Amino acid sequence: MKWSEIKIHTATEAVEPVSNILHESGASGVVIEDRQDLFQERSTLYGTIYDLDPSSYPEEGVYIKAYLPVNSFLGETVEEIKEAINNLVTFDIDIGKNNVTISEVNEEEWATAWKKYYKPVKISEKITIIPTWEEYEPVNSDEIIIELDPGMAFGTGTHPTTVLSLQALERYVTTGDQVVDVGSGSGVLSIASALLGASGVRAYDLDEVAVKSTTINVKLNKVQELVTSEQNDLLVGITEQADVIVSNILAEIIVQTTGEAYNLVKPGGYFITSGIIKGKKELVRNDLEDKGFNILEVNQMEDWISIIAQKPE
Structure with missing residues (x-):
């Protein structure tokens, strides 16, 4: 061909x-x-x-x-x-x-x-992403291994916006949490949430290719009992509450979801946002505060920003 x-x-x-x-x-x-x-x-x-x-x-x-x-x-x-x-x-x-x-x-x-350029990459203290064809031995007993096949679409999981999201999930997801992943793409954030101890993860994406990719990667990482992947327009029509909502999408799209996210996240819960180019930081931050969230962290990697917000108890 x-x-x-x-x-x-x-x-x-x-x-x-x-x-x-x-x-x-x-x-x-x-x-x-x-x-x-x-x-x-x-x-x-x-x-x-x-x-x-x-x-x-x-x-x-x-x-x-x-x-x-x-x-x-x-x-x-x-x-x-x-x-x-x-x-x-x-x-x-x-x-x-x-x-x-x-x-x-x-x-x-x-x-x-x-393929020769795609090797195992340690994203954070616990999380390592590896390609499906690579052999890899965990460095320590609590290391979390996520397998991805980038040939299926949506990249390797090592873009700064994804790394910032994964690092935030590692800090804020606790055992038994309910997590919502808005704009799931490859499903890497959903998979990480499940492996970090979440008892249930709902992954939503408007793109049916992303839904399929998430489903495949979820099965590859053996967390299909914990993660469900569905086609949906952001948080429209979603009613189940969550301890953590994570959204790695464009800043202009994030601000369309903050009101719904505030209603869905439990008191004391977290809204992790990423995919924000540096110049749009204040747009997202101001919108989160206007909706009632408290800003806990603003992190940067290269030209990209992640903001972690908490709903008051």
Whole structure:
């Protein structure tokens, strides 16, 4: 089969929404080449650091690459992708240069070569994410291992927004908690919640591909008795209360959910938000406070923000 590589030169702020557009258009995964990665100091505490090739990165901004089958619908699909990216400006999202290029590649070149760069990654004190094909021995007895197959979509679970969410869950989820994951994507946050001791996790996503991906990954990690995955528009129509609600989505979407989240989270419970670009921090923080939440933590990784809020008892 012939494949076409679509490469989009965009801005850091647009990485998450552009990646989602590509997934919804049929891409089974994306490659993100961010110039900032070349200059980031990385600790070797959690594992091996792999050298990066500067020639693969843009002078500024981010390259996002995805692979689509060459067929009679390719031209139409590419045009739909371009239109969807252009529409992001209506959400006040910086899309940078927004240059889109297409090139043909051989299946062998991309289907397996990328796997050598995807190794086990220790995300936090307890949580380690590993690819399904890697052998890994836990370092200590309380280490939590999450297996993911990034070929199924929604990345490897190591994007800063996901890392911030996982670290927050590790601190705030306790044994027996009821957790709601809004915008579940791969299901990694739902899986982590279950492995951290939650007695029940409800994962919601509007995208049916995400629901399927969550279901597959949940079974892969043997927590299907604890996690349910359903298609739903954010928290619309949800009535069951939760001890913790986690939402790793765009800032503009988070502020659409804060009122419902406040009503659903139990007194003393937590609303963990992530996916917030640095420039939208105050938008989310002010909205959370306006709805009645107390802000406990504001954490940052690269250009991304996570805010942990608590409902007063």
